[in-house]
Amino acid sequence: MKEINVQELQLNPMTLIAKRWMLITAGTEERGYNTMTASWGHLGSIWGHGGGLPTSVIYVRPQRYTKQFVDREELYTLCFFPEERHQALAYLGTHSGRDGDKVAAAGLTPVFEDGYTYFAEAELVLVCRKLYRAPIVEEGFLDREVLEDCYPRRDFHDLYVGEIRRALVRD
């Protein structure tokens, strides 16, 4: 992988996240790590000055094993894959790391760095540093249909805003 300036990224966040999906990963080889598939999220800018900080927003439900790792660690990564890995992401989004080594079962190879983990098969990796966490709350919904549709069990996501510190692309 080679590092590029985040400003040089050429991508469509609508299709990249919603259609191709991504892996949210937190943790390290020493402390343990976990990963899960996500198709909800945002890329953009907020806070800072001169255009704002490049940031991601991710949404993680309380029952995800991955949430413990995201909460514990300072960093998380977002990994995006070529189309042929779509099945691996489907697997990682329907199996929990609580029940075994789902990464091996999905055929992915973790790459352990100082404070974060990503996957060798990814074509784009964003390394993010957590800036903010907040729960989605029932009172916030202006459209009750979204509330009833997405949260019949009231298992509201926590959202995390993370500053994108590194962007790595396949050589």
Ligand SMILES: Cc1cc2nc3c(=O)[nH]c(=O)nc-3n(C[C@H](O)[C@H](O)[C@H](O)COP(=O)(O)O)c2cc1C
């Ligand atoms: C396409 C797809 C998108 C998903 N998006 C999210 C998401 O944005 N947030 C979330 O909390 N769970 C999402 N999930 C569910 C988790 O990936 C799934 O529950 C996973 O098994 C959790 O693994 P874990 O228990 O090892 O953390 C998604 C699943 C799929 C298949």
